[in-house]
Amino acid sequence: xxxxxxxxxxxxxxxxxxxxxxxxxxxxxxxxxxxxxxxxxxxxxxxxxxxxxxxxxxxxxxxxxxxxxxxxxxxxxxxxxxxxxxxxxxxxxxxxxxxxxxxxxxxxxxxxxxxxxxxxxxxxxxxxxxxxxxxxxxx
Numbered sequence: 001x002x003x004x005x006x007x008x009x010x011x012x013x014x015x016x017x018x019x020x021x022x023x024x025x026x027x028x029x030x031x032x033x034x035x036x037x038x039x040x041x042x043x044x045x046x047x048x049x050x051x052x053x054x055x056x057x058x059x060x061x062x063x064x065x066x067x068x069x070x071x072x073x074x075x076x077x078x079x080x081x082x083x084x085x086x087x088x089x090x091x092x093x094x095x096x097x098x099x100x101x102x103x104x105x106x107x108x109x110x111x112x113x114x115x116x117x118x119x120x121x122x123x124x125x126x127x128x129x130x131x132x133x134x135x136x137x138x139x
Contacts, residue, residue, distance in 0.1 A: 005088045006088065007055070007062070007086055007087070007088060008086075009062075009065060009066050009069055009119060010066075010069050010070070010074065010077075011077075011079050011082065012124060013074070013077045014077075017073055017074075017077075019123075021073055022073065022074075022121070023121065023135060025069075025072050025073050025074065026069065026119070026121060026137055027137060028072075029065075029068050029069055029071070029072075030119065030137050030138070030139055032068075033065060033068075033139045034139060035115060035116060035117035035139045036058055036061050036115075036116055036139075037057065037058055037113065037114065037115055037116070038055050038056075038057060038058030038059075038061070038062060038113075038114050038116055039055070039056045039057035039058065039111060039112065039113050039114070040053045040054065040055060040056070040088060040110070040111070040112040040114065041053075041054075041056040041057075041110065041111040041112070042054035042055075042056055043090075043102065043105045043106045043108075043110065044085070044087075044102075045098055045099075045101075045102045046085070049092060049093055049094065049095050049098050050089050050091070050092045051089070051090050051091040051092070051093065051101055051102060051105050052085065052087035052088070052089060052090065053087060053088045053089075053090050053110055053112075054085065054086065054087045055086040055087070057113075058116070059086065062086040062116075063084065063086065066084055066086070090105065090110075091105070116139065117138065117139050118136050118137060118138050118139060119136070119137045119139070120134055120135065120136050120137070121134065121135045121136075121137065122134050
């Protein structure tokens with residue numbers, strides 16, 4: 001699995017979209033965006049017992065960027081069955097200890113300010129490990 005801290009803006013998609021078309025689409029969308037600031041400062045537990053560090057300040061911009069990316073060639077790839085919760089995963093725990101883990105994570109009072117000025121496109125293997133190419137896009 002990808003283990004580097006990251007915010008996902010586009011969920012993994014199949015390879016039916018040509019790489020150059022996808023890169024062009026992302027560049028076209030980001031051409032209308034300027035860098036912006038976000039703050040990671042909320043701790044929540046997902047339905048499947050992951051602990052997420054969530055976006056506070058800048059949440060509406062992150063969601064809008066996510067929605068903008070799912071236009072054009074990506075329209076049919078939007079996962080309506082998965083609620084988009086911008087986050088960095090900080091752990092996965094057993095259901096039996098999830099409330100305790102959530103309490104301990106909240107006690108850390110994590111707050112991270114980030115200036116979001118680029119996105120990266122990463123091609124992954126079937127097991128979600130990075131593979132082959134990576135491209136960076138400026139906002």
